[in-house]
Amino acid sequence: MASKYYFINILRFVLLALVQVLLCNKIGFLGFINPMIYILFLYWYPIKQNRAAFIIVSFLLGFIIDIFSDTLGIHAASTVTIAYLRPAIMRFCFGVNYEFQSFKLASVPRIQQITYIALLIIIHHTVFFILEVFSFENFLLILKKILAVSLASLILCILLSSLFSVKKE
Amino acid sequence: MQQIINFIFRNKNLLLYLFLLFISIALTIRSHSYHQSKFFNSANSISGGVYNASNNVTTYFNLEKENQKLVQENMRLRSILFNKEYNQEVQIDSTKFDSTLITYKIIAARIIKNSYSNLDNYITINKGSKDGVIQDMGVITPDGILGIVENTSQNFSQVQSILNRKSNLNAKIKNTDNFGSLVWNTKDYNTVQLIDIPRRIPVKVGDTILTGAASSIFPENIPIGTIKGWNLDVSKSSYSIDIALFNDMSNIKNVYLVHNKDRAEIELLESQKPNGQ
Structure with a gap:
């Protein structure tokens, strides 16, 4: 049972990283919109697992994407931030009952799932674009990028998460 | 405790x-x-290998278009070559072709990872130190310039694109010797900016911009783009000119690396000046 968890998560890690760098980083819709779908890894990651391990794995995922896209440190910083904030976000979306043994992501209402992934994406993209632009002179540029790319990521993540919906976990 | x-x-x-x-x-x-x-960086052996494997598949999809581009370039170069022979009456086989006299060495390479939508774009190519690529070689395409080599691994190299906030190249307006710096304001990936051109210089929309002579990385007179519009900078003393690039930065496959054999000597000479400039 435990080895199955590891296997699924390693597979997700590798596949999402590859899809991100080989497909999503090349979309360039309207010149700058590259949706980030690897956030789904954090969305799907089991809730009951060791939290420190989760933070480290998320950092590694961000770091690998950084190496591939030559943006050293930016993906890693934003991914590790949402990994740390995930319990708080889940408490906000699902109430306290997400900590119970019987809680399953697939069984909560659709709107709560969407709120959860949307919050992950918005926090991730806010950190990401502030670090990428790296000056508050271009505040409007940061805002434009956060809004446009968040929307694209959100649409793609919702589509993908319903395509590969988790039934048994 | x-x-x-x-x-x-x-x-x-x-x-x-x-x-x-x-x-x-x-x-x-x-x-x-x-x-x-x-x-x-993306030129290391793992990420470079992944990009190379993916590129080996996708490169077939636009093979025909790439061939056409190369034929076009050959056509242009041949017409220059034939007209030169005709005008100057120099026979190519009677000209002494001494390899020690060549200043610029050219290496052909292929892009395996292009990037143009970030604020600091880096491009990865499939030639590395094994093929003689070194840091600070210029990278050009059949249509214009692309960037400068920043890092090399054994089989791959990372190129700092002109679409990068750190990029700063020397460029001039055709038929004048007024040069300025070529930078990018991150707004549009097919438009770059030429700054520090003095106000007294007449500037016309449609004028061609070439690489300048002050750079030891690129040969002089490589076309970059045409003037699209301009405005004066804050101090009202110099222009900031928008340039439409000849390259389509989102669609490049084959590039050439230019190595200036005199560069080391030029650098050494310039570093000997007491005030550094």
Whole structure:
């Protein structure tokens, strides 16, 4: 049972990283919109697992994407931030009952799932674009990028998460 | 002591998070102010290998278009060559072709990872130190310029694109000797800016911009783009000119690396000046 968890998560890690760098980083819709779908890894990651391990794995995922896209440190910083904030976000979306043994992501209402992934994406993209632009002179540029790319990521993540919906976990 | 250990145990996740955040932000700040990291870039053997494998498949999809581009370029070069023979009456086989006299060495390469939608774009190509690529070689395409080699691994190289906030190249307006700096304002990936051109210079929409002579990286007179519009900078004393690039930066496959054999000598000479400039 435990080895199955590891296997699924390693597979997700590798596949999402590859899809991100080989497909999503090349979309360039309207010149700058590259949706980030690897956030789904954090969305799907089991809730009951060791939290420190989760933070480290998320950092590694961000770091690998950084190496591939030559943006050293930016993906890693934003991914590790949402990994740390995930319990708080889940408490906000699902109430306290997400900590119970019987809680399953697939069984909560659709709107709560969407709120959860949307919050992950918005926090991730806010950190990401502030670090990428790296000056508050271009505040409007940061805002434009956060809004446009968040929307694209959100649409793609919702589509993908319903395509590969988790039934048994 | 006990309390410190307890504190660490209680907040171990927060401390871990802050530690990892610190590492990544330190890396970010470093890459904003200095060169890219020597090892953690897309030209290393793993990410370069992945990009190369994916590129080996996708390169077939636009083979025909690439062939047409290369034929076009050959046509242009041949017409220059034939007209030169005709005008100057120099026979090519009677001209002494001494390889030690060649200043510029050319290496052909293929892009395996293009990037144009970020604020600091880096491109990865499939030639590395094994093929004689070294840092600070110029990278050009059949239509214009692309960037400068920043890091090399054994089989791959990372190129700093002209679409990068750190990029700063020497360029001039055709038929004048007024040169300025070519920079990018991050707005549009097919438009770059030429700054520091003095106000007294007449500027016309449609004029061609070429690489300047002050750079030891690129040969002089490589076409870059045409003037699209301009405005005066804050001090009203010099232009900031928008340039439409000849390249379509989103669709490049084959590039050439230019190595200036005299560069080391020029650099040495310039570094000997007492005030550095």
